[in-house]
Amino acid sequence: MWKRIGVLLSMLVLCGCESVELEERSFPLAVGVDLQSAEESKEKDRKMVVSFDFPDFTQISEKGKTTDTPMGMSLEGADMYHVEKSYENNTNRLLDYNHMKAVVLGTDLLKNQKKLCSFLLAWEQQEDSARNINLFLGDSAAEILSLTEETEGSMGKYLEEMLESQKDFRQKKIATLGNLMNQWHNQDELLLIPLLTDQGNRPAVTGYGALLNFEYCGDLTVEEAMEIFLCQNLLRKFTCELSESEVVEISELQVSVSVEEAEHVPVVSVSVSGKGRLMTGRSSSAAQQYRMEQNIEKRLTSDLQETAEKLRQEYGIDMTNSYISLGGLNRKLYRTYQGRQELYNQKAQHVFKVDIDLLNWE
Numbered sequence: 001m002w003k004r005i006g007v008l009l010s011m012l013v014l015c016g017c018e019s020v021e022l023e024e025r026s027f028p029l030a031v032g033v034d035l036q037s038a039e040e041s042k043e044k045d046r047k048m049v050v051s052f053d054f055p056d057f058t059q060i061s062e063k064g065k066t067t068d069t070p071m072g073m074s075l076e077g078a079d080m081y082h083v084e085k086s087y088e089n090n091t092n093r094l095l096d097y098n099h100m101k102a103v104v105l106g107t108d109l110l111k112n113q114k115k116l117c118s119f120l121l122a123w124e125q126q127e128d129s130a131r132n133i134n135l136f137l138g139d140s141a142a143e144i145l146s147l148t149e150e151t152e153g154s155m156g157k158y159l160e161e162m163l164e165s166q167k168d169f170r171q172k173k174i175a176t177l178g179n180l181m182n183q184w185h186n187q188d189e190l191l192l193i194p195l196l197t198d199q200g201n202r203p204a205v206t207g208y209g210a211l212l213n214f215e216y217c218g219d220l221t222v223e224e225a226m227e228i229f230l231c232q233n234l235l236r237k238f239t240c241e242l243s244e245s246e247v248v249e250i251s252e253l254q255v256s257v258s259v260e261e262a263e264h265v266p267v268v269s270v271s272v273s274g275k276g277r278l279m280t281g282r283s284s285s286a287a288q289q290y291r292m293e294q295n296i297e298k299r300l301t302s303d304l305q306e307t308a309e310k311l312r313q314e315y316g317i318d319m320t321n322s323y324i325s326l327g328g329l330n331r332k333l334y335r336t337y338q339g340r341q342e343l344y345n346q347k348a349q350h351v352f353k354v355d356i357d358l359l360n361w362e
Contacts, residue, residue, distance in 0.1 A: 025096040026087075028052045029156025032141030033119055034106035036076060047076045048115065049106075050083045051142040052095075053155045074142055080122035097126060101156035102134040103177050104141040104196065110209060110216045120184050123177065131178030134163055137195045137209040150201040159203070168237045169229070180211075187213045188341060190321045192225050210317060213341065217315040227307045228319045231255065231270055238274070240300050248296050250274040250356060257320050259329045266333055266348045268322050272300070273355040289358050297354040308350040318345045 030053035036046045051074040075090070077083035084095055109115055123129050136159065138144040144155070151158040163174075175193045183191050195207040208225035210217040220228075229235050233255040240248045253274040260267050276296055304319075311317040323341045326334045337344040 024093055026052075026054060026091065026093045027096050027099045029055055029099060029154045030102040030104065030145060030159065031097075031100065032104040032106070032138070032145040033109055034141045035108040035112060035115060037108075045078070046112075046115070047078055048080065048083060048109075048119070049074055049076050049142060050080070051145045052087070053145045053148075055099075055154050055157075079118050097129045100130065100133050101154075101160040102136060104136045104138050104144050104159075105193075106141040107137055107139055107209065107216070109141075110137065110193075110211070113214065117184065120181055124181060131176065131181060133177045134159060135175040135177050135180060135193055136203075137193045138203075139197070143198065144196050144203050147198060147201055147203055151203075155203070162203075162205075168235055170234055170236055174229070174234070183211060183214050189324055190228075190317060190319075192220070192228060195219055210315060212315070212317055212345075217317060220311075224307050224311070227304055228311075228321075230272065231257070231304065231320045239279075240276075240296055240303075242295055242299055245280050246292075246295075247279045248276045248292075248356075248358075249279050250276050250296075257322055257325070257329070259322055259326060259333060261330070261333055262349075266330075266337070266344060267351060268318065268320050268348050269351045269353070270304070270320060271353045271355075272304075274357075276356045276358045278358065293356055293358050296356045296358070300354045300356070301352045304352045304354075305350065308352075312345065312348065312350075316342060316345050318348050320350070322348070 032051035032053075034049040034051070036049055054073075073087075075083050075086045077086055087093075087095055105116075105119075109119070136144070148155055175191060179191055180193075183189050189212075191211040192208040193211065194205040195209050196203040197206045199206070205222065207219045207221055210220050226235070226238065230238050230253070233253070235253055236251065238250045238253060240250060242248065251274060253272070255273075256271045258269045260269070276293070278292070308319050311319050322329065323337070323344050326337065326344070333344075
C-alpha cells in the first residue's frame with residue numbers, strides 16, 4: 001500500500017514540474033538549417049547555422065508572453081546537439097519541437113551527405129520531433145526565415161498556410177521531413193522538395209530540388225515537377241497551356257503505369273486520361289472541340305516525352321519513379337535490376353498515351 005502511495009506522490013510531483021517547465025521552454029514553429037559558408041569557415045568541417053522562428057505571443061495574448069526571446073534567432077554549432085546547448089545557455093530555456101510547422105534546409109546542407117545525416121539522426125532521436133513536418137529548400141534557409149515583414153508574423157505558420165491553400169494536389173504535404181528520413185534509410189525513391197525564393201519579401205515556390213537515392217540531383221522547374229507529380233498520380237488537377245489564349249484545366253485525372261521489356265530495355269508506358277475545361281473561352285462546334293482535344297493530347301504527350309528524356313539523360317531520373325513498384329509491375333525485370341536502380345533509370349524508355357475529353361463546348 002505504501003508503495004502505491006509513493007508512486008502516486010511521485011506522479012503528482014512530476015506533473016507539477018511539467019507545468020513549471022512549460023514556462024521554461026521555447027516552441028519554434030520553423031527551423032532553418034544552413035552550412036557555414038566556405039569563406040567564413042576556416043575549418044574543413046563546416047559548422048551548422050540553425051535559424052529559429054518563434055511565435056509572436058504578443059499577437060495571441062499579453063499573458064502568453066513569458067520571455068523576451070526574439071521571434072528569430074540564429075546559432076552556430078558543429079551539429080544540432082551543440083546548437084541546442086548553445087540555445088539553452090543563451091536563453092535558459094529548452095527547445096520544444098511539438099508545434100513545428102516547417103523545416104527549411106539550405107541547398108549546401110542538402111549537398112553534404114555527412115552533415116545532412118547528422119541533422120536527420122539528431123532529429124530522429126528527439127522525443128518530441130514529428131515526421132510529418134513540411135519540408136522546404138532555400139539557397140539560404142536563414143534568409144527565408146527572415147522574411148517576416150510581409151508575412152504577418154511567424155514564417156512557420158505562413159508556410160503551413162501556403163501548403164494548405166494548394167488545391168491541385170491529392171495530398172497537401174508533398175514533401176515532409178519523414179519523406180527525407182525514409183529516403184535516408186531506404187535510398188530507393190525520388191523526392192521533390194519545394195524550393196523557396198524571396199519574391200517581394202515573401203517566400204514563394206519557384207522550383208523543386210530533386211533527390212534520388214539520397215543524393216541531390218539538382219533543381220527542376222515548377223513545370224517539370226508538376227509533370228512528375230502528374231505521372232505519379234499525385235495531382236487532382238493539371239493545367240496545359242497551348243497558347244496565351246488557350247489554357248486548359250484537366251481534372252478527374254486517372255494515371256496508370258506499366259513496365260515491359262523491349263530489346264533488353266525497360267519500357268515504361270504511362271496512360272493519362274481526364275476531363276478538360278477550356279479556361280480562356282469556349283469552342284463553338286463539335287469539330288472545333290475534336291481539334292482542340294487532339295491539340296491538347298498532342299501537346300501534353302510531347303511535353304511529357306521531352307521532360308522524361310531530359311531527366312533521364314541529365315539526372316538519371318525516371319519521372320514515374322516506377323522502380324519502387326517494379327516488383328509488382330514486372331517480376332522478371334525486377335529480378336534483372338534488383339539492387340541496380342541507377343542502371344534501370346538510365347535505360348528506362350518512356351511511352352505516353354493521353355486521352356482528354358473537353359467539356360465546355362457549345
